[in-house]
Amino acid sequence: MYEMAQKTLALAMKNGADEAEVYYANSRSTSANIRKNMVEGAKEQFSEGIGIRAIIDGAVGFASTNIPNRLEDAVKIAVDSARVRESDPDWTGLPSNAKYPDVTGTFDKKIVQMELDECIELALQMIEGARSSEILATSGSFSRSYSKHLILNSNGVEVEEEGTSTSGFIDVITTKGDTATAYDFAVSRNHDIDFNQIGVNAAKLAQGSQNGISIEPHKTDVILHPFAFSDIIESAFAPSIDADNMQKGRSSLIGRIGEEIAASELTIIDDGLMPGGIETGISDDEGVPSQQTSVIENGVFKSYLYDSYTAGKEGVKSTGNAARQSYVSTPSVGLRNFIIEYPQSDVISETDSGVFVNTVIGAHTANAISGDFSVEARNAYTIEDGQVDKPIKSLMISGNIFEMLANITGAGTDVRKVGGTVTPSIRVSNMSVIG
Amino acid sequence: MHNVDFFDSRIIEGTATSIILDNGKIEEISVNYSRGVGVRALCGGSWGFTSADGELDLQKAIKASSELAQGMDSKTPQDKVELSPVSTLVLNDIPAIKVDPKNIPIEEKVQLLKDIGDHAKIDGVSSTTAVYSESSMKVQYSNSEGVNCEYELMRTGFAISAVAAQNGAYQAGRESRFGVCGYELFDKHDAFALAKSAGKTAVELLGAKQAKGGNMPVILDPELAGVFAHEAVGHASEADLVLEGSSVLENKIGEQIASPLVSVIDDPTLHEYGYYPFDAEGVQSTKTTIIKDGMMESYLHSRETAARLGGTPGHSRAQGNSMPIVRMSNTYIDNGDSKFEEILEDIGDGMYLIGSRGGQVNTGEGVFQFNAEKGYLIENGELTTLLRDVSLSGNTLEILKDVNMVGNDLTMHSGRCGKNGQLAPVTDGSPHISITKALVGGA
Numbered sequence A: 001m002y003e004m005a006q007k008t009l010a011l012a013m014k015n016g017a018d019e020a021e022v023y024y025a026n027s028r029s030t031s032a033n034i035r036k037n038m039v040e041g042a043k044e045q046f047s048e049g050i051g052i053r054a055i056i057d058g059a060v061g062f063a064s065t066n067i068p069n070r071l072e073d074a075v076k077i078a079v080d081s082a083r084v085r086e087s088d089p090d091w092t093g094l095p096s097n098a099k100y101p102d103v104t105g106t107f108d109k110k111i112v113q114m115e116l117d118e119c120i121e122l123a124l125q126m127i128e129g130a131r132s133s134e135i136l137a138t139s140g141s142f143s144r145s146y147s148k149h150l151i152l153n154s155n156g157v158e159v160e161e162e163g164t165s166t167s168g169f170i171d172v173i174t175t176k177g178d179t180a181t182a183y184d185f186a187v188s189r190n191h192d193i194d195f196n197q198i199g200v201n202a203a204k205l206a207q208g209s210q211n212g213i214s215i216e217p218h219k220t221d222v223i224l225h226p227f228a229f230s231d232i233i234e235s236a237f238a239p240s241i242d243a244d245n246m247q248k249g250r251s252s253l254i255g256r257i258g259e260e261i262a263a264s265e266l267t268i269i270d271d272g273l274m275p276g277g278i279e280t281g282i283s284d285d286e287g288v289p290s291q292q293t294s295v296i297e298n299g300v301f302k303s304y305l306y307d308s309y310t311a312g313k314e315g316v317k318s319t320g321n322a323a324r325q326s327y328v329s330t331p332s333v334g335l336r337n338f339i340i341e342y343p344q345s346d347v348i349s350e351t352d353s354g355v356f357v358n359t360v361i362g363a364h365t366a367n368a369i370s371g372d373f374s375v376e377a378r379n380a381y382t383i384e385d386g387q388v389d390k391p392i393k394s395l396m397i398s399g400n401i402f403e404m405l406a407n408i409t410g411a412g413t414d415v416r417k418v419g420g421t422v423t424p425s426i427r428v429s430n431m432s433v434i435g
Numbered sequence B: 001m002h003n004v005d006f007f008d009s010r011i012i013e014g015t016a017t018s019i020i021l022d023n024g025k026i027e028e029i030s031v032n033y034s035r036g037v038g039v040r041a042l043c044g045g046s047w048g049f050t051s052a053d054g055e056l057d058l059q060k061a062i063k064a065s066s067e068l069a070q071g072m073d074s075k076t077p078q079d080k081v082e083l084s085p086v087s088t089l090v091l092n093d094i095p096a097i098k099v100d101p102k103n104i105p106i107e108e109k110v111q112l113l114k115d116i117g118d119h120a121k122i123d124g125v126s127s128t129t130a131v132y133s134e135s136s137m138k139v140q141y142s143n144s145e146g147v148n149c150e151y152e153l154m155r156t157g158f159a160i161s162a163v164a165a166q167n168g169a170y171q172a173g174r175e176s177r178f179g180v181c182g183y184e185l186f187d188k189h190d191a192f193a194l195a196k197s198a199g200k201t202a203v204e205l206l207g208a209k210q211a212k213g214g215n216m217p218v219i220l221d222p223e224l225a226g227v228f229a230h231e232a233v234g235h236a237s238e239a240d241l242v243l244e245g246s247s248v249l250e251n252k253i254g255e256q257i258a259s260p261l262v263s264v265i266d267d268p269t270l271h272e273y274g275y276y277p278f279d280a281e282g283v284q285s286t287k288t289t290i291i292k293d294g295m296m297e298s299y300l301h302s303r304e305t306a307a308r309l310g311g312t313p314g315h316s317r318a319q320g321n322s323m324p325i326v327r328m329s330n331t332y333i334d335n336g337d338s339k340f341e342e343i344l345e346d347i348g349d350g351m352y353l354i355g356s357r358g359g360q361v362n363t364g365e366g367v368f369q370f371n372a373e374k375g376y377l378i379e380n381g382e383l384t385t386l387l388r389d390v391s392l393s394g395n396t397l398e399i400l401k402d403v404n405m406v407g408n409d410l411t412m413h414s415g416r417c418g419k420n421g422q423l424a425p426v427t428d429g430s431p432h433i434s435i436t437k438a439l440v441g442g443a
Helices: A002-014 A068-084 A109-113 A116-130 A195-208 A226-241 A243-247 A308-314 A401-406 B058-075 B106-120 B191-206 B222-237 B239-243 B303-309 B340-347 B396-401
Strands: A019-035 A038-056 A059-065 A135-153 A158-174 A181-188 A218-224 A267-271 A292-297 A337-341 A353-361 A372-384 A387-392 A395-400 A408-411 A416-418 A421-423 A426-434 B006-022 B025-043 B046-053 B125-143 B148-166 B169-179 B214-220 B264-266 B288-292 B330-333 B350-354 B359-362 B367-371 B374-379 B382-388 B391-395 B403-406 B411-419 B422-430 B433-441
Touching: A002 A019, A002 A038, A002 A068, A002 A135, A019 A116, A038 A068, A038 A116, A038 B058, A059 A068, A068 B025, A068 B106, A109 A135, A109 A158, A116 A135, A116 A158, A116 A195, A116 B058, A135 A195, A158 A195, A181 A195, A181 A353, A181 A372, A181 A416, A195 A372, A218 A226, A226 A243, A226 A337, A226 A353, A226 A372, A226 A401, A226 A416, A226 A421, A243 A308, A353 A395, A353 B359, A372 B367, A395 A401, A395 B391, A395 B433, A401 A408, B006 B058, B006 B106, B025 B058, B025 B106, B046 B058, B106 B125, B106 B148, B106 B191, B125 B191, B148 B191, B169 B191, B169 B411, B191 B374, B191 B382, B214 B222, B214 B340, B222 B239, B222 B264, B222 B288, B222 B330, B222 B350, B222 B359, B222 B367, B222 B396, B222 B411, B222 B422, B239 B303, B340 B403, B340 B433, B350 B433, B391 B396, B396 B403
Parallel strands: A038 B046, A059 B025, A218 A353, A337 A421, B214 B350, B330 B422
Antiparallel strands: A019 A038, A019 A135, A038 A059, A135 A158, A158 A181, A218 A426, A267 A292, A267 A337, A353 A372, A372 A387, A372 A395, A395 A426, A408 A426, A416 A421, B006 B025, B006 B125, B025 B046, B125 B148, B148 B169, B214 B433, B264 B288, B264 B330, B350 B374, B359 B367, B367 B391, B374 B382, B391 B433, B403 B433, B411 B422
């Protein structure tokens, strides 16, 4: 594979590129799917392909393929596309070779060695956790995957990295009395998920949500479970700290480094090095060494997130946030592990009156620039005198992410890895709820 | 030969090109050549599925998939799955390409995109992005029952978005058109006028007021009503969701679930973005009436769900070489006979919700939430104040019953629909509709 990538790189240079990069990725995943309390099917997916970036006078052309005999065509069209574009004075160059950090907890041999029977077994454990005479596991899946990528560029970058992950997801519905649904999921780089517990959690949540009450529109303390908080923060806040959006005038945080934009005890760190993190790796997806970046420190806005292009444009260093969805896409700025820190306490018992929200739907419809959002809260409960009280039938919460960050007044002790976002439950005061 | 009850394979080969323009500058030109295979095997009641990229050995993939199915069947045996029979496929009426995009030099496409971007940049617009995409795809299907068929399809489209900024406030306007056609898409749609309209929306929204939330009568424009038809009704009528117990439309066939004014149809034979000549199981595509005059008439089916629930297959789709699942194609609320002016007059006071910034639905509980692009207050049958960041949420079955008037101005909108991590090209459509009472969310 290394030789094929080297040859591809050399071919791009020979075709006239000033600089070139080859990104090769290979993955294998197995999943067992759940439907109506049964494991109904197994999937095995093999994926392998290569993406080529060619640069001429700062203009980038890109092509990708998974067909070996189209590789030369792909190289040629990447170089040709770069020629079509006008030169980009903001381009400073592909990353250069660097010293890479060590990371831990990203590869688990047990996941690679898993047989189909064990995959089915783990899916069954989720069903067992959930099913009862009152709960049906409607759908879900167990999956494990192994992936490897290789990044080579004409400035000497040679990064090869492999990793593993497993995940479990289950959707449940009540079968007696009032209809209520819920889901739970977990993702890990290692074989350490309690799959039974995922089922148990989802079932408990659905049953607890039956016979919901209506509430009047008002402003109150809202505690957002890690699922709900991460969903809102990724949709409504993350776009504002993307340097590309900032440079193009599409961020509410333009020119606000050093300003207090959040509650003074809130700290947010983007961390490519977190042991066992979903987004952990020795480098980002264009070969820049991973690092930790303070985004918010004690309420003060400290940094945008950069890939090498946006960093070069501004004459700063990349924060190692180049991300690719797959070999068919060019890198752009993306979050690594996004860690939310706030002093933790038994936050529900410290809340006289309010609302607890487990999950939200519609977060992706947030206004990515203004940070305004309006979402439907699911599996929400009232809080009375420091205790979760009654389920709420239907509830919308709306607000603005920056007002929300400023109004954070508490955090639970229940830190969850929700994909790359790592957060406890967060309490926000004075939020609008419409029942 | 593989000791399974059934297997089938789809080989997908294609070339996709996209150009992204950002503030008048080309941000990306990207070309992808891909080939992949997806193989399903059924053993008893268990499905095995294998997908692989690139140069592939079909027999090896069938073997791998068969082994998964057998492994599942021996570890967790289940009730045998029957597949509904299929009739002989007739391939006709495949959309003809009038202008093959492959024959248009890339320089010309880049220039067109720049011109589209320029038209969106009206006074007050601070930034624009525009995307052009074309893809040609060849699909070859075969199965263990002896079906062998293939088709080639070209898809072309563009999207433009404009952002206007003022005193730290930002608003966006968007337009897009995608179709199963070639470069003639730009003859059918006036891309420059659409770009201008996206710019105008962004600028206007800067001066829009925050909506006051609450329950009120509403009119949905064709785009938002189309999103409702797709998200709230269409998804809940997907038979795989019905079978797993995740649909409020379960056991509703033959029941009056909506106002008699409402008919909802899914039609993959229309030459719109969701078109296909046969589905991912080699089944001829046909028009399905989901709701007829308010009565629940049919779910959308794959061969498995059609055999289990009774119905007609032909709605199985897959993204590339992924596992086929039950999907929509071109979904719409059919025309009624009211003019927009009549609907407006009838409603008196309420809110007019326009366009969509997406939404989500819980098909099991039958609740949904959509964000409109903008809205207007309706006072005494007149559109008055422009509103921003308005959303609509509610209960699907209640809203269907509360449809009060249906317009005669059906319009389709192209987009992509996500389900189980797979994206499928679709269109949604509707005429204007009014609803007697709906929960509108605002600030």
